[in-house]
Amino acid sequence: MSTLVQHPSSLQGARLPKWSPWAIAVGSVAVSIGLCVATGIESKIQWGLIAALLFVFGTYFIAAGVEGKRQAKDRIATSMVWVAFIIAVVPLASLVWETVKRGSKVLDGYFLSHSMGVVSDTEPGGGIYAAIIGTLEQVGIATLIAVPIGVLTAIYLVEYGRGHLARAVTFFVDVMTGIPSIVAGLFILSLLLIFDMSFSGFAGALALAILMMPVVVRSTEEMLKLVPNELREASLALGVPKWRTILKVVLPTALGGITTGVMLAVARIAGETAPVLLLVFGNPFINNNPFEGAQASLPLYIYQQYANSAGSEAAYDRAWAAALTLIAFVMILNLAARGIARWKSPKTGR
Template identity: 80%
Template structure:
């Protein structure tokens, strides 16, 4: 009678040593402590220098510990991952600092009175006044720019994706690329030259035209990418059923990509909402409420911020109003971006 013996399984030789999951956190904590010590001993007063030293020590420490335990190949992988995280945190620092500074200084005078009153007869050196006239101006100017730029941008993208062939399509693509990088002041100067030719005074709609010029290439590019994501099988199926091409675009292609197109338009609105240079040249600013964008100077939020800060000398009531208006503008842009994300999720293909 023979007895069967079962040998214990041997550990696989393909799996090497592994660091614990808490190693990156311990390395980061140690890097911060060493950076603080170096900063104190070396009399470094800038916290930015402390942070950069800590980031460098974290990367070097990650490579040294990982190379010793897991090998040089895995160490290189962890170093690249650490570089990505460090770059992300470095990019996050100025954003958090900007938002924190704006909130801390903007809440001093930001209330319902500030949002519901204009400057009127309030001097820049006096307390009081608000941004109601600037909110109206921004809404009308950006709204008119959207009514002009969004349809033209969407139709241009449809032409480039669905119909564009040959030299004309290449020329349109080239000029869209050029317009994407055009400075905002150039768009303002272009409209200003037309106003000088026709001897026209500053008015809100002139600013809308300049903003529409800045908006169109953004809408074209975003819409073009969304239309390219629509599967060709959908187009071919509709055409095989005898549906005309224009009806295929209207009933199949656009409904499929409407979420991405709407998101691109909303992001383009957020991009032009903070433009100051064209408005400064063409709209000129107005402390009183002007609800007619086709006649007379008009205010806007970016222009209001510039004028208040320019007249504040770094302190006083105008200084506080500039920060409060900045906080309002940031909140508006943030709401637009959240709306774009919501629309993208709502209209995402299931």
């Protein structure tokens, strides 16, 4: 009987080098520029779109010729993900760059520590101190209102909610998530008219709280669902009441995620303009009392500077500087949320 000897065969065929995507991308950009110059296309956006198409199709055909069609499909999927990522990042980077470039002209200590007062919108000078105070107070009051209600609602839905009431609450939370900000402002405005109340920072905070609640409910609900049931069962098995189990076991475990959700909800309402425009009304002077009289706000300040500028360069500069301050405020909140989430995340031993 003859013995059959099987020689091992390599399962790995030809592969493109690791630098090939970069080479294809550079080649696509070069070809795109050449085609656009030759055909007279001047739009940079069209240059980028043509380069993206050349990159995707070039990746597929080159990979298909070297590695085979199966691997080429994987390559084209990866290239499409990269193209989508770049398309998403370019407008964001352009926005940040433009805001920093224009906003840094007048953004200094004087601008942050002074208000408009008697300075006309078309005159140089003035600042955003009153707007910063108004934004902090309105967002703070909205947070104090929305967070307890949102967290308690999420606890009910996860720990107690059963039957028709829980489904109704879930439905209305979903509906509130999609409510336009102007609708929340009109709702509070109608209440002001019914009870004969005047414009105030508190009225704007109520509208912001309405927008904030569903975000807090949804984020807290998802974090509570991630808490293992074994922790609840172990606490209940020791004879601990359910309310104490939620307070001492469930909430501390999910605290990092809940805090992150709250911070993101605060960042979401910090830039709302429509409710503030309807209810806070704007004030060039400092008003530290959010319960009486009109107040300023950063989003409203930006809108007013653009709307009342009449082509004034000083007003445009103030609007861009206020926008840069608002972006920095939101960025700080997001960084704080990430830091708290990392600090409160469960630590795994090695």
